[in-house]
Amino acid sequence: MHTSLLPGARSLGAALTGGALLAGVLAGTPAAASPAPAVAPAVAPATATTTATECGEGAGLPDANISIQLFTHVGELGFGTPAPETIDRVLGAVADAGFTNIEPFDQPYGMPVQEYQEILDRHGLEVSSSHGATDWETWPETVAYAVALGQDYIGTGGMAGGYGTYDEAVATAEHVNRLGRYAHEHGIDKIALHNHQDEFLTRYPDPETGETVSAWQVIEEHTDPRYVTFQLDVGWAADAGIDVPTWIEKYGDRIELLHVKDAVNVNAEGDMRQVALGTGDLDLPAIIAAAEPYVQYYTYEWDDAPSFETSAESYRYLRCYLADGGDEVCDPDDGESLALGRPVTTSSIDDPSRTGEMAVDGNAGTRWGSGWSEPEWIAVDLGAPYDLRRVVVDWETAYASGYEIQVSADGEDWTTVHTVTDGDGLFDDLEVAGTGRHVRLYATERATQWGFSIYELEVYGTPVGAEPAPEPEARGAGYWTSEYRQVGHPDHTAEELECYLASTRAQSAVFDEAVALDTLDDAVQVLWPRHHDEPVDVLDRQLLTLWLNVASGAIDPDQSVAGGRTVGDLLAAVEAARLEAGAHRDGLARYGAALEAVDAGR
8 A cells, every 4th residue: 555655755755855846846746635625724814703613723722711801992991880882882892803701890880780791691702800999898799790790700900909018918918818718608719819010029038938029929828729819910920020931830820810911122121012912022822831731711901902903813812823823934034123223313302202213222112202293204324325125113102194114315315115004003014125325204194193103113124235135945854954953054043943843833733733843853853864764754754844945935835736736735635644644653554545545636
């Protein structure tokens, strides 16, 4: 049986391991005789109604464990009890973003719980937990409201008391124990305490050991785990200098809820700035991996987020973070922004603390702010002429809905190389094509009542006359083995190689589930032909090589091959056959039969 299969496998493998271009390789590659492939060549774009089927089982967190803190949309809800029509509209938008659980703040509301429950039911939502007052006098009412909504947890936006001294922290813990015990005895599982930065930054000596401990640690030590748990806000903890995965591993049995934030300028000069999940500096996959043995609810929060679209994006991240990103090419590092630290001129500033230099200082916590008018502009002198290819704009809330990117040789005569007419703020990553020494952002239309404000303006390109970077070339397994060992072909940085492997794992069910590549060394073992002679190993090496070429941008998954199919179709068909075989070295007979079916489709 294997004899009839190996020629097809070898035709793919021989060309790839020999470094030949893919177009010649795939002309004789078998087409899929099986139905729909198990692995798609690219990840579907984010939508507001992501399902487990779209992402794949195990591609992220289950819906039942994902929630959203409604303070994310405090700008829509306001404080106190919103009008019923406001709650209905906001909860409808939250449900459309994909969420099935919510975490209200300022609960209990002034509206009857039955009326609130009807709104929840209308949008298919449940209350996972809540934040509200923790004074003893109103606690029975707060608990009764939460019990009526079927909550497991009831919480607070802080620690429910002071912690300026060690004794104050102990007293707060005693108060929380009383609250938690009452809640538990009346139908709630536990009270959950939520942190900001100060709970970690407030520190004092332990009177018994002399060891310096944080307020969070003191309250954790003196609360009863039967009645009290913690909702670790990963963003504020990271901004306080906490290694969040390590902290969870140490205290995980006391942490049953997370506030999942992402941010830039974390634990740095200036303020931490929140962003959509998966777009900031936090290592969320590592945090989630550490939390999974302990945490019941992963509650997304972006304090006063700019839109419901960012909530939909963040929901999708939690549902699909293990599958998303595999279709992205790992571009070579653009290096340092050409604008970093260069001289800047502006049309105006709105305050002496927000000068133009702050938009090119490399600090995502400082910004330039213009006068409250239009047009306004900011220009940077790069010091020499460059062939420009990319401009990145990191907007503050006061963004431009309309603006132009302009270049100039002398700072006087300007040529527009990119026009934006539908700007939505946040980050704009723009492709440009032009040559100049000076770059100007010329803002023509305000999106807010304020002026224009930019945290960072980045410019990328190459000196005029420099040789362009070579296009990526399709390579064989021997090349990639040397690359991973950094021997012979130092064409890529270690970061790029990590990105290629991550992209491969994100798209490939074979390598994510069957081979489970975790490190570069694991990839070397698959690629190294001397130790992999069995048919299943040969195909794994061929598949990994092809995936690495796709990840590096050397091969386009939409490239046509024989039979009117694409490279992506080929990968999906061969992976479907590979997965049908079962475990890595088991079921070779079934594996061979599946490949024979693929081979018969030629």
